[in-house]
Amino acid sequence: METTTIIYSQALMLLAGAVVAAPLFKRLGLGTILGYLAAGILIGPVAQQITEGEEILHVSELGVVFLLFIIGLELKPSRLWQMRRDIFGLGTAQVVITGAVLSFLIAFSGLLEGAGSIVAGFGLALSSTAFAMQILEENNDTNTRYGQRAFSILLLQDLAIVPLLAIIPLMAAQAPEDTTTPLEDFAIAIAAVAALFAAGRYLLNPLFQVIARTGARDVMIAAALLVVMGAATMMQLAGLSMAMGAFLAGVLLAESSYRHELEADIEPFRGILQALFFMAVGLSLELQVVAENLLSIIIAVPVLMLVKSLVLYGLCRATGSRHNDAVRIGLLLPQGGEFGFVLFTAAAAAGVFSQATSSLLVAIVTLSMALTPVAAMLSRRLMHKQDELAEEIEEDFEGAGAGADVLMIGFSRFAQIASQILLAGGRDVTIIDHSAARVRQAATFGFRIYFGDGTRLDVLRAAGIEKAKIVAVCTQKKEVTDKIIDLVHAEYPNARIFARSYDRLHTLELRARGVDYELRETFESGLLFGRKTLEALGVNGDEAIGIMDDIRRRDEARLVLQEAEGITAGRDMLHSRPVRPEPLVKPKREVTQPDDALADLADGTLEKAE
Numbered sequence: 001m002e003t004t005t006i007i008y009s010q011a012l013m014l015l016a017g018a019v020v021a022a023p024l025f026k027r028l029g030l031g032t033i034l035g036y037l038a039a040g041i042l043i044g045p046v047a048q049q050i051t052e053g054e055e056i057l058h059v060s061e062l063g064v065v066f067l068l069f070i071i072g073l074e075l076k077p078s079r080l081w082q083m084r085r086d087i088f089g090l091g092t093a094q095v096v097i098t099g100a101v102l103s104f105l106i107a108f109s110g111l112l113e114g115a116g117s118i119v120a121g122f123g124l125a126l127s128s129t130a131f132a133m134q135i136l137e138e139n140n141d142t143n144t145r146y147g148q149r150a151f152s153i154l155l156l157q158d159l160a161i162v163p164l165l166a167i168i169p170l171m172a173a174q175a176p177e178d179t180t181t182p183l184e185d186f187a188i189a190i191a192a193v194a195a196l197f198a199a200g201r202y203l204l205n206p207l208f209q210v211i212a213r214t215g216a217r218d219v220m221i222a223a224a225l226l227v228v229m230g231a232a233t234m235m236q237l238a239g240l241s242m243a244m245g246a247f248l249a250g251v252l253l254a255e256s257s258y259r260h261e262l263e264a265d266i267e268p269f270r271g272i273l274q275a276l277f278f279m280a281v282g283l284s285l286e287l288q289v290v291a292e293n294l295l296s297i298i299i300a301v302p303v304l305m306l307v308k309s310l311v312l313y314g315l316c317r318a319t320g321s322r323h324n325d326a327v328r329i330g331l332l333l334p335q336g337g338e339f340g341f342v343l344f345t346a347a348a349a350a351g352v353f354s355q356a357t358s359s360l361l362v363a364i365v366t367l368s369m370a371l372t373p374v375a376a377m378l379s380r381r382l383m384h385k386q387d388e389l390a391e392e393i394e395e396d397f398e399g400a401g402a403g404a405d406v407l408m409i410g411f412s413r414f415a416q417i418a419s420q421i422l423l424a425g426g427r428d429v430t431i432i433d434h435s436a437a438r439v440r441q442a443a444t445f446g447f448r449i450y451f452g453d454g455t456r457l458d459v460l461r462a463a464g465i466e467k468a469k470i471v472a473v474c475t476q477k478k479e480v481t482d483k484i485i486d487l488v489h490a491e492y493p494n495a496r497i498f499a500r501s502y503d504r505l506h507t508l509e510l511r512a513r514g515v516d517y518e519l520r521e522t523f524e525s526g527l528l529f530g531r532k533t534l535e536a537l538g539v540n541g542d543e544a545i546g547i548m549d550d551i552r553r554r555d556e557a558r559l560v561l562q563e564a565e566g567i568t569a570g571r572d573m574l575h576s577r578p579v580r581p582e583p584l585v586k587p588k589r590e591v592t593q594p595d596d597a598l599a600d601l602a603d604g605t606l607e608k609a610e
Contacts (some may be wrong), residue, residue: 017043018275023340031131032369033338036275036396037366056280062229063273064342065246066266069228071158072250073263076448083152090149090319091156098125098311102304111360116169116353120361122164123344124304126157128337131372135332136478144435147314150332161339166244168343168350169246192238196231196245200252208258224265227253281341286359291380293360303368305334307373324383331379335372336365360586404428407468409454409484411447413437414521415474419447432463457491470496471515478502485513527551 017039025035044050050056103121107113112120132154141147166189204227211223227245235245253259290297309330316326341362350356376558406429408415415431422429431449433439438450452459454475465471471488475481481499488495498517510518527548534544561569 012048013043014039014056014276014279016396017279020274030130030373030433032127032275032368033131033278034366037279037285040279041285041287042282044283045278045285045287050283056276056283063270063275063277065232065242065272066228066270067251068162068244068247070263070266071269072247072252073254073259080161082107083148083155086152086319087156090315093315094153094312095122095160097127097156097315098308101307102313105303112353116347118300119164119168119171119347120357121350122160123361124341124576125308126160126334126337126339126343127293127308127333128156128335128369128372129154129158130379131335131337131369132332135373135376141328146321146328149321149325150329153312153329153333157339161342162244162247164343165346168346168352171347171350171352173235177202189235189238192234193248196234197252200249200337202238204249204253205256205258207260208256212258221265224262225269227262228266252556278338278341281345282360284345284355284359286356289356289359290306290363293363297360297367300364301315301371304336304364305368306372308334309375327379327382331375332376335368337369340365361506404448404464404468406430406472407460407463408474409460410473410474410500411435411449411473411481412474412500413441415472416442418474420473421431425534430461430463430468432517455480457487457488460488460491463479465492465495468495470498473497473499475500478506481506482509485510485515489514489520504559504562505567507559508567511559511563518559523555 021035021042022036025038026032055192069203096129098268099376100123101121102118102124104292106120107117111117132150135141136147139565170186174180189510207223208220211219226298227249230244231245233245235248236242256262276365296458312333313326316329317323321329336453344361344365347353363532406422407427408419408431411431412432413418419429419431429448431442432452433442433449436449439449448589450463452463454460454473464475465488471492472482473482473484473488477493485497485499497515499510499515499519501510501518501520503520507518507520525590530551531544531548534547535541539547
């Protein structure tokens with residue numbers, strides 16, 4: 001009973017630590033992984049509330065196993081083929097060269113030698129996928145050329161963890177009771193991989209077909225767990241890593257029609273166990289070792305980040321990237337990664353190096369991850385300003401000077417739909433956008449689109465603004481839209497401006513600027529969605545259309561009020577509960593607006609959430 005109580009209390013502490021630390025570190029821009037590490041360090045080495053960190057680590061390693069399975073599921077051969085040059089060329093070169101350089105520096109410094117220096121060097125060569133992708137998504141750079149190249153490198157690094165984990169048992173000292181030779185161990189491993197491929201090809205899909213026919217979701221979840229853990233156990237018995245088995249199982253099912261179902265079933269287990277893994281790494285960290293080697297850590301972190309940045313920059317430039325893109329990639333991926341924790345923990349458990357060395361390497365990776373946002377911000381200072389807007393294609397407005405009925409600035413989802421109406425109406429449309437990737441994609445569909453920055457007067461002139469009948473500003477960012485409108489008003493005061501607004505507040509600001517027409521991107525689609533929902537609930541079609549038209553009129557009335565009296569005007573026009581028809585009675589006093597005026601349910605604050 002006492003043991004059960006201890007287990008419950010430890011589980012509560014770990015859950016509380018994850019719930020508090022992960023959102024806090026995410027808000028600080030440091031990522032949830034560092035939050036889990038910090039929670040583990042606080043609960044374990046600092047507060048001494050949990051001292052069995054290594055035992056928890058063994059259980060939580062299943063999180064890494066499930067993660068590798070999901071990575072395998074996402075690696076469709078067709079996707080790998082499309083990105084093959086950057087993945088297998090640039091990515092492989094980065095891992096090999098960076099790993100070799102770092103291994104040499106580690107051995108030269110005397111920290112480790114032989115197999116230990118190789119594992120440590122190649123572990124530090126891996127970058128943090130979680131941190132890098134977070135930065136790319138926050139800056140909307142995922143689909144840029146440099147974002148795609150960075151993703152390719154990260155993908156190869158994720159793949160590299162599989163062979164790195166696989167060679168750790170081969171590097172570990174052979175146990176005295178082990179009577180098999182290394183050649184026999186290798187043969188067993190090859191046989192296990194072949195058996196796994198045969199099972200994946202001939203057994204897995206038929207198995208899931210039989211289970212799917214039963215319609216029992218809980219059995220499907222159990223089968224998914226069985227496949228992952230069965231493949232992992234097979235590889236472990238063969239002397240390889242459990243993670244490698246799970247990864248191979250995922251790859252075998254990547255083209256399966258059950259791929260999405262399997263990913264959804266495994267994801268909850270992966271998430272909680274992966275969080276537990278990083279907390280367990282923190283629990284098992286030896287703070288005394290960190291304190292004793294503090295100077296070494298302070299020196300090692302900048303050396304690590306400098307080496308990785310220089311190697312990345314050089315390889316990117318050698319393979320065709322511009323200076324700016326190479327700088328961005330070099331300072332986006334200089335940190336150690338979460339798979340470094342996995343590799344170092346596995347190496348320490350196998351006896352390749354000591355737990356103290358693992359703690360030292362974990363501290364180096366952790367500090368480098370914490371400095372990632374700083375490195376990403378530094379990249380802006382090192383970029384060439386003249387290349388900042390050029391990316392990979394030059395501004396070329398040949399044919400645009402003749403003018404068109406509409407000059408459309410920004411080719412967002414909103415603009416793509418609007419352009420269809422204009423083109424279907426027989427009108428010429430010239431489109432400019434600052435995203436080279438979007439320009440290339442749109443050009444393949446035959447659009448008359450040019451690469452350029454709509455906030456520059458020379459670009460607008462070259463695009464034919466002087467001959468355009470309407471300037472349609474459809475950019476996504478509020479501040480960019482405002483800048484373009486101010487520029488057009490200053491240089492072309494007679495130009496007719498139609499603009500996409502960000503939200504209700506932005507609508508009022510655009511009206512104050514004197515645009516000829518503005519529209520919130522989500523307003524009309526929200527009206528249509530509500531109307532269709534009413535019809536699905538049994539409301540007559542004509543009545544639903546009437547309600548929608550009435551809402552549109554009343555929304556305009558509310559905007560007029562807000563223009564005159566401020567954003568809080570017309571709050572009584574919002575509905576927070578169903579409107580019930582009531583008998584008409586003569587009002588006791590005159591009113592300037594209907595009491596039951598229908599309005600949209602989103603004021604400026606709510607629309608920001610869109």
